[in-house]
Structures are given as C-alpha cells and as structure tokens.
Amino acid sequence: MRVEATHEQAAQRLQDAGFRYTTARRNVVQALFGAGRPVTVPQLLSAVDGVPQSSAYRTLTILVDVGLAVKVSGSDDYDRFELAEGVTGHHHHLFCATCGTVTDLEPSTRLELALDEAALAVTAMGYSVSGHRFDLVGTCPTCTALTEE
Amino acid sequence: MRVEATHEQAAQRLQDAGFRYTTARRNVVQALFGAGRPVTVPQLLSAVDGVPQSSAYRTLTILVDVGLAVKVSGSDDYDRFELAEGVTGHHHHLFCATCGTVTDLEPSTRLELALDEAALAVTAMGYSVSGHRFDLVGTCPTCTALTEE
DNA sequence: ATGAGTGCAAAGGCTTTGCATTAGG
DNA sequence: CCTAATGCAAAGCCTTTGCACTCAT
Numbered sequence A, B: 001m002r003v004e005a006t007h008e009q010a011a012q013r014l015q016d017a018g019f020r021y022t023t024a025r026r027n028v029v030q031a032l033f034g035a036g037r038p039v040t041v042p043q044l045l046s047a048v049d050g051v052p053q054s055s056a057y058r059t060l061t062i063l064v065d066v067g068l069a070v071k072v073s074g075s076d077d078y079d080r081f082e083l084a085e086g087v088t089g090h091h092h093h094l095f096c097a098t099c100g101t102v103t104d105l106e107p108s109t110r111l112e113l114a115l116d117e118a119a120l121a122v123t124a125m126g127y128s129v130s131g132h133r134f135d136l137v138g139t140c141p142t143c144t145a146l147t148e149e
Numbered sequence C: 001a002t003g004a005g006t007g008c009a010a011a012g013g014c015t016t017t018g019c020a021t022t023a024g025g
Numbered sequence D: 001c002c003t004a005a006t007g008c009a010a011a012g013c014c015t016t017t018g019c020a021c022t023c024a025t
Helices: A003-016 A023-035 A041-047 A053-065 A109-123 A141-148 B003-016 B023-035 B041-047 B053-065 B109-123 B141-148
Strands: A069-073 A079-083 A092-096 A102-105 A128-139 B069-073 B079-083 B092-096 B102-105 B128-139
Touching: A003 A023, A023 A041, A023 A053, A023 A079, A041 A053, A041 A079, A053 A069, A053 A079, A109 A128, A109 B109, A109 B128, A128 A141, A128 B109, B003 B023, B023 B041, B023 B053, B023 B079, B041 B053, B041 B079, B053 B069, B053 B079, B109 B128, B128 B141
Parallel strands: A092 A128, B092 B128
Antiparallel strands: A069 A079, A092 A102, A128 B128, B069 B079, B092 B102
C-alpha cells in the first residue's frame, strides 16, 4: 500500500466520522505507516517532529475509534499502535520476549484456513467472532546475539 | 489438573528458585486455579481474603518470573494473570472486545499443526520461537445480549 | 466567525517500591 | 535466629484530561 493511498483512506474515514484530517493527525498516520510495525508512543514521537504526547495519544485514540489503527498490547509497559488491517492487510505478529519489539508477519493461506476453522467452533458457544490474532513469541536475532555474548 | 497437584508444582518450582511457598502465595495460586481464566488483580483480590494488593502484585511478579503464571494483556486497563501452560496445559484465548473478559479455549490438533508450521517459517528469519498465542476476538454471549436490548 | 483541534501542565489510575514488622525454615 | 515475605502507605509512570489558544472550514 502506498502512503498516499493510506492518507486518502485516513482522510476519508475521519471525514465520515466527523473528524478533520489535520497536519498533526497526518503526521501520526505517516509515522505509523513508516514504522510498518506496532510502535509505542515514545517511539512514534521520536519519529515525527512537533507532535506533543497528548496530541499523539488523542490522535491514536481517534484512529482506533474509527478503525484506522489498533492497539497491540506487548510485553513491556507501553501500549503499541499500528495501522489497522483494513489499511495494512491482514497479518500476524512476532513478539520478542526480551526487548518487546513486535514485527509484522505475512500469513499463509493454509494457516488462515485453520484459524478460521477454529473461530467457527466458538460461534457454537454463543460468541460472535469478529477476528483473530496469532502471535509468535520468541527472541529476535538481535537479542539472541546479545544473550550469547 | 487437581488443585493439590498445582500447589505441589508451585511449591516445588518456587523452592527451586529460592522462594518460599507461603500462605499468601498459596492463596494467590488457589485463586488463579479457581478462576480457570485470566483474571485482573481486583478480581483476584475479591476471590481471596486477606491478601493486600501489594502482596498480590508481588506474588504475581514472582509467579511469572518462575514460569508458573503468565500475564495476558487484555483490552481494558488491567493486566490479567493466569497459571502458565505448564500448569494448565496448552490452550488459547477468547477475548470479549466489549467487557474485556478472557475465556480459555481448548486447541485442536489440526490447528496446532498449522500453528507450529507457521512458527517453523519464522525460524528462518533468525528468530528462536518459544511459543505462540492464538486469540479469538469477538463479543461474548452476555455482551451480545446487552447490545441487542 | 465558530467549533474542532492543539499544547501545556496537572491529574488519574494501575502498578511498584520503601521501610518497619512478621513469619517461615 | 535470620532472612525472606508481608502490609501499609507513598511514589512512579504511562496515559488521560482541563483549559485556554489556534486553526480549519
């Protein structure tokens, strides 16, 4: 997905929900797009310029509300945010248990079939399933190298 | 798993790590066992008697450190804890996006095979994968009923 | 012009920590 | 006995909110 298309999508969705697509919000979306993975607010702030924390949090809250972003709870104390699957396409996550970094993963068709099948089984329990998350947990190459020293 | 076996396992693991299996810790384990799902600290405190917050948090931290419990990040502001898979057996989670409740799910063999296969693909990237999480997200029967009113 | 959005600073709320006391081995 | 563990209260820290100002429409 090109970044222009992402901005258009964001502008449209926000407009429809009665919000403006301001410079600050555009900057946040730009940073989320550029990260390509779930990022914490501090990380996001260091990637953009001239966006105060409070605005970042407020913008992220709105982006999540209108479905443009999602919150990804990691292993450390920070919430992480990334563009929603409607923008990025469906994917999974790879968590590093040591440093907390989260990497996006492309799903395979075979895997998705198995996951959907699992979802089906649960609807019988009265749940209405809206989606799934599949995370792999491990140690990233960087942390592995540090540990072996 | 019987609760006695759980206590024995907890006592053993804590001993090995140089910790004592005190009454308070036993109570926390008992509550986690009784819950059978990830619970918040407030929920845990209401289930046991005579355990102050600080002790609960400290005990949970230790239980996580020695691998007897895990933290499950939900959709609300509370961390949730449950006994680790080494105690409960491997399972997955069903998140209610509305009320934040998390329910345990039995995995199917077919699903596990597909998930393991996905893990294998990632090791090629230099990651060492230690486990996976598969969560279904949706709305629980209770919240569905409330919404339809 | 006029309400949404912003920015600073302060408050909130979950979680952690200091320190004196208690209890386990 | 002697160290680990506890309990109360206070502090930390990420996140949210109040309020006055600014910008977009």
